[in-house]
Amino acid sequence: MSKEWENETAEELLKEELGLIRDKRPIDRILFGTIAVLWALFQLALPRLVVLDSVTVRAIHLAFAVALVYLGYPISKHKRRIKFLHAVDRIPIIDFFLAAAAVTAVLYVVFDYEGIASRAGRPIGRDLVFGFVMILLVLEASRRVIGMPLGTIAVLFTAYAFLGPYLPHFIAYRGVSVSKYLSQIALSTEGIFGIPLDVSANTVFLFVLLGALLNRTGAGFYFNDLAISLLGRYKGGPAKASVVSSGLTGLVSGSSIANVVTTGTFTIPLMKKVGYPGRIAAATEVAASTNGQLMPPIMGAAAFIIAEYLSLPYMEVVRAAAIPAFVSYFALFYITHLEASKRGMEGLPKEECPPFWTVLKGGFHNLIPLFVLLYELMIMRHSPKLSAFTAIVTLFVVHLAREIFLAVRKKESPLKASWAVVLLVGKGMIEGSRNMLTVALATATAGIVVGIVNMGIGSMIVQVVEYMAMGNIFLLLFITAVASLIIGMGLPTTATYIVMASITVPIILQLGGGMGIIIPAIAAHLFCFYFGILADDTPPVGLAAYTAAAIAGSDAIKTGIQGFIYDLRTAVIPFMFIFNPDLVLQGVRGWPVSMLIFVMAIFGAFAFTNAVQGWFLRQNRWYEIPVLLLASFILFNPGFFAGLFGIAHELRFMLYPAGLAVYAGVYLMQKVSLKAAV
Structure with missing residues (x-):
């Protein structure tokens, strides 16, 4: 398998994800690009320049999206006999028609806003027609860009809403009328135009745009070079x-696949060069890229939705997610060290590290816009969308000033350099x-699913799921985790x-x-x-695993399985913070205590990683694994043992030394046995 073919396959997967299908004809590229730039400009105008009501913003946001989907994505990516339906090399007439119909149906709530508001709950025939057309075309657009699973779930919930009385x-379930269904889903802010779409329109777009602009200006490659220069020479350095x-x-990319392609193109070959098998190299990249959505301060789109659902400042969500995210990355870093130790590998030669x-x-x-973003979010306490807007403006100004300075120093035209920056920003x-x-x-x-749940179906579903869990919180969490992994195989993390x-x-x-367990919301x-994030590398569908496997020339399923094994160190953390709110800093005040919890959680993750990977200083013996798991549990949740031994909850942190002692005991046993072997 040639390297060219591997990279080509990875690029194809990324191309499909980003909608770069119909880009062969110049006129198609110009049309798609113009609409895309107008969408970006509209979103940039919202924080500072334009004041619109929330429904109008959501509708215009969705109208741009459906237009680009119908123009950019074919009905099917596979060639069929009916070419005018499945054209992938051009935009067929039918998709122009569908794009226009979708935009009109979505914007109907804007065109007749006052009429719809005055007829709330009593839609006329025209309302029902436009609502029905909008739902159908949104579902079809979703199928084209995401695939069948999410639309199928929405259809199943819809069927349940209508067929409930006959089950x-x-x-x-008592069921709903067509009028009630369409009013809720298509003509109100309880369905398609609900909170999730509002977060997408008002917050997520600007962060995604910032990430794309940073990527265009070379930030992704810069971060990669920075990491190689810092760590490349050490054991398992790549x-x-x-x-x-x-x-x-x-920090700047919300896509696992884009992350794999950006960094993996360089790091996977380097990992193979120092001795990592292709499967291990690809799995390491997949696990690292998948967890990118956990990283504060940007995280994934779902983090902004959490803030809206709970009516919390976004920085409170970031604060709660910080320890689990960084612990997860420390644990993966440790996994790479263990793998290198197992295989006796070294780092890159010094001359190959910049x-x-x-x-x-x-x-x-490249770091200046990120510093500005952090300053705006954490110091100035501005809203996320205003912070992202300021960071984008900063990025443009910094890059423009830099290119003009370089042009003047090289005695080239500053005007030409400025135009090049404008074009670069346009592509971003x-x-x-x-x-x-x-x-x-x-x-x-x-939003269709959420709207149906809010019609009253939610209480019935709650009863069904509670019955399946047999009233046991542990079984319920396991069911939730497995269901998220299965559903996430076909859905984006946010959905x-x-x-x-x-x-x-x-x-x-x-x-x-x-x-009697107090679980913070x-x-x-x-x-x-x-x-939902971990599903990106869960076989047999994890696309991030397929992308990394294409670069590494390894088997995609085996890569996905290995990546999932690495992600077990992430999978255990949610179970820990459900039962130990300290890990999400609920009720914890002050930096000293927060840092103590963070450091102990890192050691807890290390102990768990040692147990799962079967290696510490040497291969673990069978009786050492439960000891390591015990140390991990104590360090992750000392409160449990405090309750077990009748120690006051306020004194739970006094059990941390016990956890460290258990962990150190295994270390000393292995060290002694290694010396004896020598």
């Missing part, structure tokens, strides 16, 4: 660099709009989170309270969020 008694560069790229300070200075301008806007299509359609289609949170979060909180939401 067996234990799952029966793998450690992969973890760091993917974490940094995760000088750190040279790399840092050469691309320092197109890329940002493409990246948003999945999020916009996922939030709109998931998976919305569907699972709508169904399971109320039950998690209710059952926990019934068992944000912990329950983050639990669904984490397992």
Whole structure:
């Protein structure tokens, strides 16, 4: 398998995800690009220049999205006999018609806003027709850009809403009328135009746009070079660099596949060069790239939706997610060290690693917008969308000033350099709009599910799921985790989170309270969020695993399985913070205590990783594994053992030394046995 073919396959997967299908004819590229740039400009105008009501913003946002989907994505990616229906090399007439119809149907709530508001709950025939057409075309757009699963879930919920009265008694539901269904789903802010779409329109777009612009200006490659220069020379250096560069790229990229292609193209061959098998190299990159959505301060789109659902400042969500995210990355970093130790590998030769300070200075301008973003979010406490807007403006100004300075120094035309920056930003806007299509359609289609749940079906679903869990919180969490992984195989993270949170979060909180376990709402939401993310590398469908396998020349299924094994260190963390709110900093105040919890959680993750990987200083013996798991459990949740031994909850942190002692005991045993062997 040639390297060219491998990279080509990875690029094809990324191309399909971003909608770069119909880009062969210049006129198609110009049309698609113009609409994409207009969408980006509209979104940029919202924080500072334009004031519109929320329904109008959501409708215009969705109208741009459906137009780009119908123009950019064919009905099917496979060639069929009816070419005018399945054209992939041009935009057929039927898709122009569908795009126009979809835009008109979506914007109907804007055109007749006052009339619809005055007829709330009593739609006339015209309302029903436009609502029905909009739902159909949104579902079809969702199928084109995301695939069948999310639309299928929406259709199944719809069928349940109408067929409820005719179902067996234990799952029966009173049912809804066509008028009630269309009013709720298409003509109100309880369905398609609900909170998820609002978050997509008002917040997520600008962060995705910032990520695309940073990517266009070379930030992804800069982070990769920075990580290689810092860590490449050490044992398993390229793998450690992969973890760091993917974490940094995760700051600006909401896509696991884009992250794999950006960093993996360089790190996977380097990992193979120092001795990692292709499967291990690809799995390391997949695990690192998948977790990029966990990284504060940007995280994934679902994090903004959590903030809206819980009516929390976004920085509170970031604060709660910080320890689990960083612990997860520390644990993956440790996994790369263990794999290198197992195989007796070394790092890259010093001459192949660029000088750190040279790399840092050469691309320092890429860090300025991120510093501005952090300053706006954390110091100025501005809203996320205003912070992202300021960071985007900063990026443009910094890049423009840099290019003009370089042009003057080289005695070239500053005007030409300025125009090149404008073109670069334009391409970044197109890329940002493409990246948003999945999020916009996922939030709109998931809004159908949320709207139906809010009609009263939610209580019935809660009863069914509670019956399946037999009233046991542990079984319920396991069901939620498995369901998230299965549903997430075919859905984006955001859609998976919305569907699972709508169904399971109320039950998690209710059952926990019934068992005397106080579970913070944000912990329950983050639990669904984490397992939705992990689905990106879950075989047999994890696209991130397919992408990395294509680059590494390894088997995609084996890569996905290995990546999932690595992600077990992430999978255990949500179970820990459900039962130990300290990990999401609920009720914790002050930096000293927060840092103590963070450091102990890192050691807990290390102990768990040692147990799962079967290696510490040497291969673990069977009796050492339960000891390591015990150390991990104590360090993750000292409160449990405090309750077990009758120690006051306020003194739970005194058990941390016990956990460290158990962990150190295994270390000393292995060290002694290694010396004896020598």
